[in-house]
Amino acid sequence: MNQLFMIELEFDTLALYRFLHTRGLSGIEDDTELGYGLHAWLKAAFGDLAPKPWRLLMDKHRPPRILGYASHGADVLQQRIVEFADPSVLRVCPEPQLMIADRIMPIFRKGRRVGFQTLVCPVGRKARSGIEKDLFLIHADSHGEGLCRETVYCNWVEEKLGDYSVIVDSIRLEGFRLVRQMRQTQSSNGKRRRRQIVRPQALLEGELIVRDSTEFIRLLARGIGRHRAFGYGMILLRPPS
DSSP states (O other): OOOOEEEEEEOOHHHHHHHHHHTTOTTSSOTTTOHHHHHHHHHHHHGGGSOSSEEEEOOTTSOOEEEEEESSOHHHHHHHHHHHOOHHHHTTSSOHHHHEEEEEOOOOOTTOEEEEEEEEOOEEEOTTTOOEEEHHHHHHHHHOSOOOHHHHHHHHHHHHHHTTTEEEEEEEEEEEEEEEEEEEEEOTTSOEEEEEEEEEEEEEEEEEEESOHHHHHHHHHHOSSSOGGGTOOOEEEEOOO
16 A cells, blocks of 8 residues: 555544534533544544544643544645535634644564554454444353453454464553443434444553564554444554563
């Protein structure tokens, strides 16, 4: 694939909540999640150029921001939102030239060891019903008691990384909780309707070894697991310990 950009995007939280209110999306998710709301805003702001996967970062010492991967740089995103966004959308990012930044992702050569962190929604579909369910509960249904949630999630992430010729040297579960999310589903009459769901959220960290540079960039561009358009699956990199 061509160059991959990491996008950093700051936004006005109050303006985001006003935008969500006008779209009937306020109060539908946990305050610290905003996955569906930010997905709706990113789509309205950038269309098919919106970063994906992405992650919401809410640090105590700086304004909230989105980090994401995209095939286009900040200048393209700035132009798109300035030229085509509705006023309520633009108010969320009123100074695109200052609030949207980027950097080109480097090439990581074969054998390179890097640290990683990823926030995932570890779910799968049950074989018979097709219903989406926590991977840990799916495994528990099949194997009974005695399973470790950390083992199930870590094995799953390791398998996903392995699909892109990545060797996982170490991995651990750093955080887990259940979160309230909103999704749209197809009703029997063909109309889409919103519904609230509760899904697992897991934070995993570790170190990996790159075995193929091209495949590794493809992995970063795609992310891990389901719901990647809603703030999950982005792989953040750091120096190895």
